[in-house]
C-alpha cells in the first residue's frame with residue numbers, strides 16, 4: 001500500500017491537490033469530529049457522507065471509494081476513512097459496572 005500511496009501522492013501533487021491539509025488532520029479525533037468535517041479533500045467528501053454509507057451497510061473502503069470516489073485522488077484520506085469505518089462498525093460494549101453496583105450483586 002505504501003508504493004500505491006506514494007504513486008497517488010505524486011499524481012495528487014501533479015494535479016495541484018491540497019496535500020498539506022492531510023498533515024494538520026493527522027491527529028484528528030474522527031469519533032468527535034463534526035459531521036461536516038471534510039475527510040477527502042480531493043473529492044469534497046464529508047464525515048457525514050461516509051458515516052451515512054457505513055450505517056446503511058457500505059462498510060468497506062473499496063465500496064466507499066466506489067460510491068463516493070473518496071480516496072481515489074491522492075489517497076491521503078484512506079487512513080481517515082479506515083478509522084471512521086473502524087469507529088462506526090465497532091461492537092458496542094457496555095461500560096463495566098463498579099463492583100457492588102449491579103442489581104444482582
Ligand code: FES
Pocket residue numbers: 012017039040041042043070071072073074075076077078
Ligand atoms: S484527500 Fe486525496 S483522495 Fe481523498
